[in-house]
Amino acid sequence: MCCRSFRQTHRSPSSSQCQHHRGGSGKMFFVAGNKAGQGSGSDKKSIYQKFRGYELMDKRRTETALKAGEDRAIFLGLSMMLCSVMMYFLLGITMVRSYAESVWTEETVCTVLNSTIMADINCSYNCGVDCWRSSKFPCLQVYVSVNASDRVALLSHNEDVLEKNSECFYVPKCQKEQTVMHTLIVDIGERLRAQQQVPCFHDPLERQEAVLLTQLYGRAAVFQSLFWPSCMLAGGLLIILMVKLTQYLSILCEQIGKISK
Template identity: 65%
Template sequence: MFLMAGKSAGGLGRGNERRSIYQKFREVDILDKKKTVTALKPGEDRAILLGLGMILSSAVMYFVLGITTLRSYADSVWTEEGVCVVLNSTVTADMNCSYNCGSDCWRVSKYPCLQVYVSVNDTGRVSRLSHNEETQDASSECVYVPRCQKDSAAMHVLVVNISERLKVNQHVTCYYDPSEQQESVLLTRLYDHAVVFQALLWPSCVLVGGALIIVMVRLTQYLSRLCEEIGKIKR
């Protein structure tokens, strides 16, 4: 009888010992999982903040582009592309300009005014040619307004070279107003489709990158919770 009691007590002792060992492993496993979750949570929070920061930055860039590049692109009336034939290219007069010579110092220089008249798309419509929108706003007569500098001879050479090129290449691509409200045509546009696309490319990449970071973090959190639920069901 004592032998049976001893055996029973020994069996209970070994069972308790196995349960104790299992419980210790269980506690270690739970502790490791808690440490992993604790370590991952700050990293996930920082990743979400990074994604939100990127989205906010892209919104600011979109706003800045909207009031600068996109506005200038939308306000431009020279939207149609055509072929202009140079009819006349003449240096008419010298125009005055001022350049900075130091702190609170401005001096006057001169550059030649080149007037160019073209025929748009062989329609007989004669228009004055300007380099771009800035030139059109700066001078209603000259095709090109060089950056003012002390050496007026250099500006004269630059304008003469443009005149010679237009005489050699009499057929040039130009942009005109289809409504014919603007009599002048442009040789180039400051903000065309390519410029707008390049301007919107970087904020779009930042926006997509920030959204992907947030989506990946949320997906990781979802998969982690799903694995924990599956583990509980198996146990």
């Protein structure tokens, strides 16, 4: 019995130590596992933050690039509108004003009565720096009968020719070769005689006795000159409206995204 008691007393410390070691190892394993789980969570959080930072940086770069493009588009639209306004101003004080002040407003048909070459008219042409020489061209006079008013008038090619010489139908560009100008005027006279009836513009109030074959600043010329500035103005306005519409839609999509989240 003494031996048994001695054995039991001798074994008890070892068993208690084993139990103590087992309990201690379990605690150590639990603590180590907890620390490992905490480390993996922090690593995942740091990786997510990095990706989130990259996404924010990319988003900021994209927004900056879009804002710069929108500013350039608005600047382009405003520049186009400004250029069109300047062109309107220039055309308004030149072509549109001449068209508004013109008295040859009514178009009719004129019958050619007489087409003859009169005396030669002196002219001068440029032969170099501070060099001018004289030449001559034949003066073609054309008389027509205005069918709308049954009156006889002198026909001129356009307003510019009428201002240069009211007696001649056409004033060619002065040049050294007189034969060339003479041939040109003779050809014009023959064509008018062969055609007999030509469209013409006259003053219905008879403030001007002359009649014009063509209008230098007519409706077609004014329309063609105002067409391109109008297109430029419409294009600039359309660019600005598209940019503003894009900005409005982007803000609306962002608000909808925030509401859905």
